[in-house]
Amino acid sequence: MRRLLAVLSLPPLLAGALTACDDAEETRSTTTVRVLVRDINIRPEGVECAGTGPYTHFHNRAPFQVIDGDGRTLAEGALPSGTSVATFEEDLEVERVPTYCEFAVPVTVATRDAYRLVVDGHPPIALTPNDSEGPALVAVVPS
């Protein structure tokens, strides 16, 4: 009976060990994917926005994946709304000014040498680590 219990308990123990190994290999960390869509659209600053012109696929609820250099999906989800940011600092004394549309979405990803962002099936965009304002993977579109 004791022998039987030992045999029965072996597979879960092995599985646990393997899982632990996987976890050790896949160190994951939380970061923020930031994408600045430089569409130069005329909007008020600081309002909800979506990409315009060739970038209309950047919008609230647009599906996205963060992939590694080999194309493996590391994280996926839906974009939130963008926020408009002024393209330059001069005060034009009008409400609507030339703006970009910036998206920021938190993700948890395994450590990799390279990261890319796919939005709604469009070609991948290279993401660059940038910790100047907290851990982030950033992209500027067009680069």
Next chain:
Amino acid sequence: MTRRRAVRLAAAALALAGVLASTAACSDDEDVPASPAPIAGGASALPGPAPAGLALRPAPSGAPGAPAVTGTLTDGSTLALADLWAARPVVLVFFSSWCGPCEQRQDALSELARTHRDAVAFVGVVTEDTPEDVQRYLRAHRVEYPVVVDDDGAIWQSYAVREPPAVVLVAKGGALLRGWPGGVDAAALDAQLRELVLA
């Protein structure tokens, strides 16, 4: 017939009666044909004839003509905007179901459209969206006017609309009167309708 067999037969009869009863109950439900809800934003949402004697302000001379585009409604039927503005002013509401500012203003715009039903035709123009999300949005916000699905964004481009929301006001006859990139709330739009088109 033994007593045991009689009991079995009675039980079977009861079970059969139960099944028949439940089937009948189901049949009753099925007998009432489930009328599918019409597709929101389709041809059934087109306005009726303009009210007889509809008093309108003349469009200012020199106003540019609005692009007289033809589009496809949510149910696949065709709509030529010029057919609508031949009889009354038209309000074009450019939107997407994922657009927060659109959603915030939509209930009031839907109500305004009902207020001016037949006198002023509201038409939604949606792009970068899915049919399911559009239907959900139209039902959630009681949008009872026709909606053109502008999949390739051609109608948006013809009106120089770059992102939702945006609203355009067209006079009877097709003169382009006003455009609101970023949208407009229902109260301001109503005031403009009364100032610019409704006499």
